[in-house]
Amino acid sequence: MKNVAIILVLTLLAGGAGFAHGAKLFELLGAAKVERADSGREDAARTTAGPATRDLKPIVTNLAAPADAWVRLEATLVCDPSAPIDEKGISEMSNDIVAYLRTTTARQLEGAGGLRRLREELSERMALRSGNRVREVLIQTLVVQ
Helix, strand or coil, rough: HHHHHHHHHHHHHHHHHHHHHHHHHHHHHCCCCCCCHHHHHHHEEEEEEEEEECCCCCEECCCCCCCCCEEEEEEEECCCCCCCHHHHHHHHHHHHHHHHHHHCCCCCHHHHHHHHHHHHHHHHHHHHHCCCEEEEEEEEEEEEE
């Protein structure tokens, strides 16, 4: 009976210590969440002044080789917010992308290297076309069929 009482007392002490430690940890995590929420608001305020993005309409065209290969590209332009691009400029850029893709083969688009080269080439072309108002082209979806 004495052993049961000792085990009961030790269990209660361990439970109390665990509860106290958990409460302290919960308090610390709650404070961290508040700090993170405050910094999130600051980050959101900072990003609103960042670059603007423009989604292009999906582009579907054929490739140079093989003859029956098609590509579907969805992309986003990262633009300078101080110099907006009008719809005519967006249309011209989409046409330029179509013209470039028609000279590309399916083999050139294979793998991570092909995707990287495509993104770099399109980013360079769009920067030239827009007078450096487009900073980067982000490829959302690329399907070669």
